[in-house]
Structure formats: C-alpha cells, structure tokens
Amino acid sequence: MLSGKNLEISYESLKPLTPEAQLNYLKQQMETVNLLPPNSGIERVRGIVQTIKADELAFLSYLPRRGYQGRITLFRTSEVYQDELGMLDEIPTDPTWGWNQFSSQPVEVHVLETRLPCLVNLTFRY
Missing domain, CATH: 4.10.280 (MYOD Basic-Helix-Loop-Helix Domain, subunit B)
Structure with missing residues (x-):
C-alpha cells in the first residue's frame, strides 16, 4: 500500500x-x-x-538510547496498520507503543482519529 x-x-x-x-x-x-x-x-x-x-x-x-531526560510526545493513529513483519506484537496493550522505556518522564500520547496513509500524506505536504 x-x-x-x-x-x-x-x-x-x-x-x-x-x-x-x-x-x-x-x-x-x-x-x-x-x-x-x-x-x-x-x-x-x-x-x-x-x-x-x-x-x-x-x-x-533506529535504536533510541535509554535514559532520555526530556519528555517524549507520541502522535499515533487510532488505527494500527497491518503488521507484515510481526514487529507490533506488544503495541495493542501499551498505549505508549514502547516509548515509555526510553524516557524518565511519562510519555505524552496524542491519538489521531485518522488512518496512517492520511498521516503520511500530511507529512509530505508540510
């Protein structure tokens, strides 16, 4: 797709x-x-x-380093795209999609009510 x-x-x-x-x-x-x-x-x-x-x-x-002292803000879609590689096994149970393990502060999560292709189109425009 x-x-x-x-x-x-x-x-x-x-x-x-x-x-x-x-x-x-x-x-x-x-x-x-x-x-x-x-x-x-x-x-x-x-x-x-x-x-x-x-x-x-x-x-x-990409491997983020652990112990980041700043705040991580995650913008994610409400719909998870198909996982052909089997990499998203834990994601449905973790609202931070695993980013909480890399920061000493809580992850700020913003769920966007859109599908991933719409989000990708926006990133190419701006």
Missing part, C-alpha cells in the same frame, strides 16, 4: 524481470491507480523507490 492506494504487485510478478523492467512495471501500476501522472519519468519512480528503501532501513536500524 502506498499513500492509501493498494498496488497489485506480487513478488512472483517482479522476480523474472530485470531491475529496470521492475521499475517500469511499478511505474505502470502507480499510473494505473493515479499515484503518478501519466508519462512520468522513470527517474521519478526510481527516486520514490530509493526514498522508501532509505525509510525502511532507517526504521529497522
């Missing part, structure tokens, strides 16, 4: 393709669901893929 739109792309459909053909296939799929204007350049798609890869790498490698 990208920006709230489901792309019908499977590993099996990409596996036999060269990297360049994979980008072209992704471009075509993104244009089909209006994530890209028609006739967008392949460099735009390459940039989107590189951004997603960098974001995922940062997410997976």
Whole structure:
C-alpha cells in the first residue's frame, strides 16, 4: 500500500524481470491507480523507490538510547496498520507503543482519529 492506494504487485510478478523492467512495471501500476501522472519519468519512480528503501532501513536500524531526560510526545493513529513483519506484537496493550522505556518522564500520547496513509500524506505536504 502506498499513500492509501493498494498496488497489485506480487513478488512472483517482479522476480523474472530485470531491475529496470521492475521499475517500469511499478511505474505502470502507480499510473494505473493515479499515484503518478501519466508519462512520468522513470527517474521519478526510481527516486520514490530509493526514498522508501532509505525509510525502511532507517526504521529497522533506529535504536533510541535509554535514559532520555526530556519528555517524549507520541502522535499515533487510532488505527494500527497491518503488521507484515510481526514487529507490533506488544503495541495493542501499551498505549505508549514502547516509548515509555526510553524516557524518565511519562510519555505524552496524542491519538489521531485518522488512518496512517492520511498521516503520511500530511507529512509530505508540510
């Protein structure tokens, strides 16, 4: 899912393709669901893929240090997105989503009544 739109792309459909053909296939799929204007350049798609890869790498490698003396403010959505990686097992029972273990002060939690793609769209606009 990208920006709230489901792309019908499977590993099996990409596996036999060269990297360049994979980008072209992704471009075509993104244009089909209006994530890209028609006739967008392949460099735009390459940039989107590189951004997603960098974001995922940062997410997976980020380890906050314990003992932070400041206050943590968590803005979270009321709806938890699908957890394909099994990383969110404890989250439903912890309103701070685990951030309380990193701060000596209570975590200030703000629950936004929106879905994650809407929140992501807002972050790209501002």
